[in-house]
Amino acid sequence: MLLQNAIGDTLNNTEWAFALAECVHIGGFAVGVGSIALVDFRMLNLGLRHETAGRILRYTELWTVIALLFVVFSGVALFLSQADIYRVNLVFPIKMYVLAAALIYNFTVHRKVATMENPPPLLSKLVATVSLLLWVSVVFGGIFTGFLV
Amino acid sequence: MAIAHSIQSIGFLTAFSESVLVYPIVLSIHLACIALFGGMILATDLRLLGLTFKSLTITEMVTSLRPWKRAGGTIMIAMGLLLAASEAEKYAPNPFFWAKMIILGLIGVHAVIFRPIVYSKTEELDRSPVIPTKAKVAAILSLSLWTAMFVMGRLIAYWD
Numbered sequence: 001m002l003l004q005n006a007i008g009d010t011l012n013n014t015e016w017a018f019a020l021a022e023c024v025h026i027g028g029f030a031v032g033v034g035s036i037a038l039v040d041f042r043m044l045n046l047g048l049r050h051e052t053a054g055r056i057l058r059y060t061e062l063w064t065v066i067a068l069l070f071v072v073f074s075g076v077a078l079f080l081s082q083a084d085i086y087r088v089n090l091v092f093p094i095k096m097y098v099l100a101a102a103l104i105y106n107f108t109v110h111r112k113v114a115t116m117e118n119p120p121p122l123l124s125k126l127v128a129t130v131s132l133l134l135w136v137s138v139v140f141g142g143i144f145t146g147f148l149v
Numbered sequence: 150m151a152i153a154h155s156i157q158s159i160g161f162l163t164a165f166s167e168s169v170l171v172y173p174i175v176l177s178i179h180l181a182c183i184a185l186f187g188g189m190i191l192a193t194d195l196r197l198l199g200l201t202f203k204s205l206t207i208t209e210m211v212t213s214l215r216p217w218k219r220a221g222g223t224i225m226i227a228m229g230l231l232l233a234a235s236e237a238e239k240y241a242p243n244p245f246f247w248a249k250m251i252i253l254g255l256i257g258v259h260a261v262i263f264r265p266i267v268y269s270k271t272e273e274l275d276r277s278p279v280i281p282t283k284a285k286v287a288a289i290l291s292l293s294l295w296t297a298m299f300v301m302g303r304l305i306a307y308w309d
Binding site: 019022023026027029030031032033034035036037038041046047048049050051055056059060132135136139140142143144146147148 | 169172173174176177180181183184185186187188189191192201202204205206209210213214217296299300303304307
């Protein structure tokens with residue numbers, strides 16, 4: 001509670017703190033989801049065909065994890081600054097469920113299929129499409145949280 | 150101001166900004182494009198700097214992602230202009246909006262300067278034993294411009 005108030009107060013009372021937290025949140029999202037999307041595009045055979053999806057995943061996964069950590073921490077800070085509003089928001093809990101699904105999916109099914117030696121092409125494409133849909137849904141959830149109160 | 154008012158009074162733009170659903174949908178598409186295609190720009194720039202994706206040639210990195218970056222960039226800019234035009238009176242006096250537009254122009258200048266010497270000469274870059282300075286300069290400028298563009302976009306909401 002004390003920490004919640006401390007973080008919330010800082011973001012509410014410092015002019016630039018909220019803007020900074022939002023920049024980190026969205027910037028981190030762009031890097032995190034963008035790096036996952038590169039793997040998805042490869043799995044969909046839409047680019048970077050001279051390298052395997054598994055190798056692209058190896059190149060990008062550290063970026064993905066670090067960026068998503070920034071997103072989560074800045075997101076928690078943003079939540080705490082207006083916790084009362086988020087608690088009654090209709091869209092916010094949906095966003096959290098989709099986010100949880102996207103995160104679990106990314107580090108289980110998506111990772112598994114991306115690193116398979118010879119995955120059935122249809123499976124790869126299906127897994128990549130679901131991944132893109134989940135992450136785009138999280139973006140929509142974030143924006144709609146702010147618009148439909 | 151009169152111009153701004155006339156722009157946002159155009160029938161479909163008024164309907165657009167007053168719609169409960171359409172405005173946030175367009176904003177979401179704008180942001181989703183930033184994530185999907187911003188990641189490609191970042192990956193290309195990091196490859197030009199020689200920091201990652203080393204098993205892929207610069208040519209592969211630049212050319213295979215090019216059509217997607219073009220399509221994504223077009224959607225992103227179209228959605229952005231739609232958002233700005235629908236609230237033209239609010240955007241017209243906003244210095245961050247104009248800063249963002251100037252940066253957008255500079256990104257165009259970057260393309261004009263570096264396309265003929267870097268992005269269209271990727272095979273030459275791949276043959277070179279070390280990545281030439283001009284490619285690294287192009288990458289660093291690209292990263293700086295896109296980051297500035299992104300920050301200005303966010304700051305638009307904070308000016309009153």
